[in-house]
Amino acid sequence: MLRSPRSPGWSAPRLRFGGLLLLAGFLLAGLGMVRADWDFAQILQTAEKRYGNLGPARGRIEAWSQMLQGERNAPEREQLNTVNRFFNQQLSFQDDTRIWRQTDYWATPVEALVKGAADCEDYALAKYFSLRELGIPSEKLRITYVKALTQNQAHMVLTFYSSPTADPLVLDNLISDILPASQRKDLLPVYAFNAEGLYLPGANGGKRSSDSKKLSRWQDVLKKMQAEGFPVGDG
Secondary structure, three states: OOOOOOOOOOOOOOOOHHHHHHHHHHHHHHHHOOOOOOOHHHHHHHHHHHHOOOOHHHHHHHHHHHHHHHOOOOOHHHHHHHHHHHHHHHOEEOOHHHHOOOOOOOOOHHHHHHHOEEOHHHHHHHHHHHHHHOOOOHHHEEEEEEEEOOOOEEEEEEEEOOOOOOOOEEEOOOOOOOEEHHHOOOEEEEEEEEOOEEEEOOHHHOEEEEOHHHOHHHHHHHHHHHHHOOOOOOO
16 A cells, blocks of 8 residues: 655744753753664664564664664755665565555564565655654654555655745655655645644645644554664654
């Protein structure tokens, strides 16, 4: 099954005692937003306990780790290109019914890399979490549910907003190029979500309509990733 949400661009994130307390409050708030680096040694160990000998999957997970390390301080657009290319090349597209024997299963990046295969939502999720780990704030990223008009199917992509009202860039497993949403006439947005909430399509970034905590499959992915050793928090 295909999948993807959507947003903007389609149809149309003096040292007196009192001052010190205030400064400390800002610092603590900032520290609360810092994401811990992923410990891939622990992640691999946890994966081996679950799956046994990882075989070629170990190489795919290690390549993921190396890619992230190499892109740590790169410009945002380079990070987008590298992450998009990595998962489009590492994973082969297969339907959930073939991979998981389920009609709709949202896999974590580790699950997808272990299988070496992914449905559209798995590509979008893997790209989202990778870019979050590289430091891109969640408010710039939305996992977007769309209708792929050419295939006449539901589909999911990742969209990137350089600003809240920008024409978003679309990271898609269907094509290798990252294009602005305004150039993807083949995609009809339905809704989008990230750690901040659920969005309906429309001008100026769309309308935030609900809390993403209400999306049970999203919450399931977060719980699975935390069990795998990823400190992802709310995404």
